[in-house]
Amino acid sequence: MQKTIITTTQAPAPIGPYSQAVQAGNLLFISGQVPINPATGTVEATDVAGETDQVMKNLQAVLTEAGYDFSHIVKTTIFLSDMSHFTAVNEVYGKYFTGNYPARETVAVKGLPRNVNVEISMIAAK
Secondary structure: OOEEEEOOOOOOOOOOOOOOEEEEOOEEEEEEEOOEEOOOOEEOOOOHHHHHHHHHHHHHHHHHHHOOOHHHEEEEEEEEOOHHHHHHHHHHHHOOOOOOOOEEEEEEOOOOHHHOOEEEEEEEEO
8 A cells, every 4th residue: 555645834844753644545644733833843742632623734734735634533542741731621622513423532641852741642434
């Protein structure tokens, strides 16, 4: 199966040896996105809701570059710095979907890159 690397300047450049996304057949695997503003390369959000919104915008940019949208998402993984952020993240995350929600898990982790509070990865299918 051929794989295609997906890259866009509308989402933050990888901060390690990985791709923003890889398409394999009809599947798109999007690496975890953190709330870095791609225009400035910095985290500008001042709360977890703002961080989540930037993460979702970054994911949307990768999806768009690959010719997908949120209706194609089949699985997400949400990483939180603390489970106390669960409700705020859910509220923002849910605004990007119109029902038929993807499968998902949400886990708290000890730390995230750049000391952010949320990171989200996705898998999409056409």
